[in-house]
Amino acid sequence: MSEAATPQARELPYVMAINEGIREVLREQKDAFIAGEDVAVAGSVYGYCVGLLDEFGSDRVIDTPISEKGIMGLGVGASATGCRPIIDLMFMDFIGECMDEVANQMAKMRFMFGGKATLPVTVLTMGGAGGSLAAQHSQSLEAWLAHLPGMKVVMPSDAYDAKGMIIAACRDDNPVFVVLNKASLAMTMEVPEGSYQVPLGEACIRRTGANLTIVAFGRMVHEAMAASDRLKDLGIDAEVIDARSVQPFDTDTVITSIRKTHRALVVHEAVKFGGIGGEITAQIQEEAFDYLDAPVMRVAAPFSPVPFSPALERVYIPNADSIVARVKETLAL
Amino acid sequence: MSEAATPQARELPYVMAINEGIREVLREQKDAFIAGEDVAVAGSVYGYCVGLLDEFGSDRVIDTPISEKGIMGLGVGASATGCRPIIDLMFMDFIGECMDEVANQMAKMRFMFGGKATLPVTVLTMGGAGGSLAAQHSQSLEAWLAHLPGMKVVMPSDAYDAKGMIIAACRDDNPVFVVLNKASLAMTMEVPEGSYQVPLGEACIRRTGANLTIVAFGRMVHEAMAASDRLKDLGIDAEVIDARSVQPFDTDTVITSIRKTHRALVVHEAVKFGGIGGEITAQIQEEAFDYLDAPVMRVAAPFSPVPFSPALERVYIPNADSIVARVKETLAL
Amino acid sequence: MVAKKKPPAKKKAASARKKTVARAGKAAAKAKKAPARAARGPSDKVLQELHLKMVRIRRFEESAGKMMEDGKIPGALHLYVGQEAVAAGVMQHLSNQDWITSTHRGHGHLVAKGGEFKPMFAELFGRATGYCKGKGGSMHISNMDLGMLGANGIVGGGPPIAMGAAFSNKFKKNKHVAVAFFGDGASNEGSVHEAANMAALYKLPCIFVCENNGYGEYTAQARHQVIIDVADRAAGYGMPGVICDGMDVMAVYEAAGEAIERARKGGGPTLLECKTYRYYDHVGVRGMGLNYRADEEVEAWKKKDAIQSYEKRLLQLGVMTRRKVNAVHAAVNRDVEEAIAFANESPYPEPETLLDNVYNEQGA
């Protein structure tokens, strides 16, 4: 692994970091291929598969019909029989079209077979709102996947993690969903060349703080960082944790932080009711009940489908403002 | 409505209460019909549709092909155009086959259309483990549905509620999932004849208690009652709340109880991680933080698919023992 | 990895094609010989309405494309330009009591079903005066009063819903039909398979109109299915499969008329495939700027432009004069301008309305 070496880093947008992650995997794993709608000739509708067809050819970069059940079944069958498929599900919203293949086949086959099957399959999919793509192209449904024994689910918040987690997911011998965020595609940062892993199941402390722990998922990490800047002025020194992995979830890092800060806020883009924030909140109060000086706060989307109009979508998506407002309200600042 | 009258009650098993609920609906609503796999000629594989074909005929009691997407689409299209369909999804585990129709069409159509569409459709489905039906015929996936704005979800725990909630669901002008439990089919109790409603969104206090509130979903209500008997000997006087409705959830009844008891335990049959218990726990500590003398406890299934072997399924499903054990552990009794 | 050679069964497919194409041929021929004038041919009024429908769709879409490029329309916009003959030819047979389900490329269907420009542009602009109060946008634009069950952001999302609407019609014993529009790409979705089988089984008044424009996004038909004619799948459900020239509004009008009449009479569903083409990119006008189809191909199809060829025919037949035709265009242009002005001046929805319409509160 190139972790040993010190690979050169350059500014790279999230979208190209995804591209490099897939590219590294296809280079290092001869049994790996990527299949999905318009990933080959078009290079994916997001552009993160550009150049893959040229470098790896049509046997390993495969355009599929519009058949999510078939595509996900391809991932199940091919991974159980010796390949390491990367399956591209264009929008996370389409998971309803293949949820049986995901939930009843992919996640359960190993267990049902008494451990005799191994499914090294990675599913890349795109979640999140922000572009007025309305109710069927903007959802964050990670809570559904995290509720599935046998499945791993990660949400890289930046370019570095996107590349590193795609590589880690594809090296993992379990089904892994890598939930990307479409509003982050153009976000740039320093990304090393070559191959490196960001381990699955490990949260990352983006900022250390003394009296509030903010646990954020995916793109919300950046809103949490912005909010923490403004909270400073209110005398709140927030520690910001990028959960990075939803399943498995890194409870230890979160609990350790809260034992120090005594206050917690969980923020995700998904609808609050039934969102992953409930699970995290429950775990926090189970493990750090006596350390909490205030109820664990949740900031998430309100209980409605994602609206089309920018005027409504703007107020729908959680952001730094709503985080700050929530903290002020709960801590009566 | 026959609520006014005092209808005669007789002992009825859960399965026949379901039958009467559907029967009352088909009698009082001329635009209602029931469609599903083997509901007509076979009277459903659970037997709760027996006699319906004879009474209402093949125009209103309809056997369908094995096509869950088509069946759920039938419910969406027929309800949006003036019918009041009852759609039968034989096993809740099959929802993955039609999750797009449920999540992206049924739950969202009204909102996406700016309120111009009304979908009075009720989906009956069967959840729960206990019969060694293994990983694909034993799941409890209510958390997926409760995370869907636009959808209502109820889980009747006994025969009386099963009949009354089916009638209430079918009279409601929104999509409603009635999640039944296969291990409760033979459970009998007094059920009134004729038509009556059990309102959606209202929890029910099954037993009043002083120092612990147990919030239970579906069949777990009976385990909670059994556990509360044994907790008495340990000096714990538990109040048992049958949540009955998952979406909307009756937070008020639960919070009021906890303000009195200062302790709470949530129990459901679904896998704990990502289960509805997390949401309920989060709401409890948000609204009654200062009243809690101990962390909110959760008792639910461990993180694995449902195993086939009775030897494993027995330890997999939450029961009175695991509830008592959890209480002892948390309250250090 | 795409199958190049035709597999054995191709023969059968071919024969099926001949049979069905023959029908469409007949229709087209009849149309060419003496359409308007023929005793049983459509009236001048119908011929003029077909023309108006196509012009309204074309102008609406061309303007929507511009508005998008001017930043007036957020989100994804899938233009119907090129396929006007299909929506016009089918919708000419439908009343507001007949239902349709549409696709992500749905403006044309709504315009042909009677959609007004003002609330349509307002919806695309995300304004409170839109058909969906700004909550749906292009991919969910709809109007229940017009019998339009919505555009749909899910490919293959419409057919099961249309089948359900057709079930309603049969249940209520009325004579109305439901039409499901879907693309060649959508034909590979399981939802279409299930809906078609159920419609045939229950003999529902449901017409499955496949607008085969040769591509699903950037993937050519030959790269997403082996068959050439989606209509070949009809036999697998026990329903008639018909193919017609989707650039010839008369051919669509006649083929759709037969299918819809059969459905109204209790004859069950039909799979009607219309061979057509979209002029602009999959999404937006220039889209991603990929060259996945040859310019020659695009030009060749444009030569068969549904509106120009139809206008020529109308002039030959004397159904309309050049002046009349120009007047139609001018009037439609005025409508478009007024509608855009209306949309521009319309207010955005108030934030407080966000949580409205999630549930029907009158419920229960």
Next chain:
Amino acid sequence: MVAKKKPPAKKKAASARKKTVARAGKAAAKAKKAPARAARGPSDKVLQELHLKMVRIRRFEESAGKMMEDGKIPGALHLYVGQEAVAAGVMQHLSNQDWITSTHRGHGHLVAKGGEFKPMFAELFGRATGYCKGKGGSMHISNMDLGMLGANGIVGGGPPIAMGAAFSNKFKKNKHVAVAFFGDGASNEGSVHEAANMAALYKLPCIFVCENNGYGEYTAQARHQVIIDVADRAAGYGMPGVICDGMDVMAVYEAAGEAIERARKGGGPTLLECKTYRYYDHVGVRGMGLNYRADEEVEAWKKKDAIQSYEKRLLQLGVMTRRKVNAVHAAVNRDVEEAIAFANESPYPEPETLLDNVYNEQGA
């Protein structure tokens, strides 16, 4: 609400049927004339293996039924009795490197693929010595070493997985195939549609074997689809559709042989429909005791019993003697008894093993 009259396309279906039945007819005829002896006919060894496979399946299932009624087998048990010729005729052409996906009615497929009675009964009994350590049971019984990708509790769950396994074979450029078994009822699932189209598009070595036993649970085929032959759907994917007598193991053997050989040679997928029948109820032996099919119908099919008719033929051909046949039955009975004893004595899985096998811990 079921369509009674045959819609127009029925004619086409009928013709298709004739064509394909002709093929199967040919096969059957050839088989009848001089099968074993014919130069290119199957060897005695093959003929005897086919017989052994069917007898093993029949005995296993009959005993499993008894064990269930004796309360030894928990959960749902779907017996394969009656359909033995299909599993035997297809599996005779497969090695452990060829993959199959099965259904909820999967024991027969696993036995024919080489499954051993001891770990199979142990699995049905929920014991730790079962193929799946007692975690899967009847609906998920599987053996990767034998190339058996599992029974499946989801109707239509297998075909997409088999398509994926066939993709693996093509990707790895080996000559192995994948066979997806599914029922007439499953043919209406969208998953089968999507898998078939993709297999044809990529020309995968995938054979779709539809075991048409005339019912999906308690619903007769005429009440779940209009077509009579599921094979009619093959043309819609551009793959050959073949029908054969699923009660005639030689007919299945020959039809499957052709399809599998074509797949190994890169000729792509085939939809092979085998007309067969299940003797017992949908689930269990007597099941729900509904009378949804006439006793005469059941008896008529039993007259064509795959094993009895085949044994007659083997005796005529002199491939086996009555004594040899009896010896086979006796030996298989011994195997069954030993296996049941083994299962009975086997321990249940330890509660501590519950959370094992959810993830591959060696992962990453």
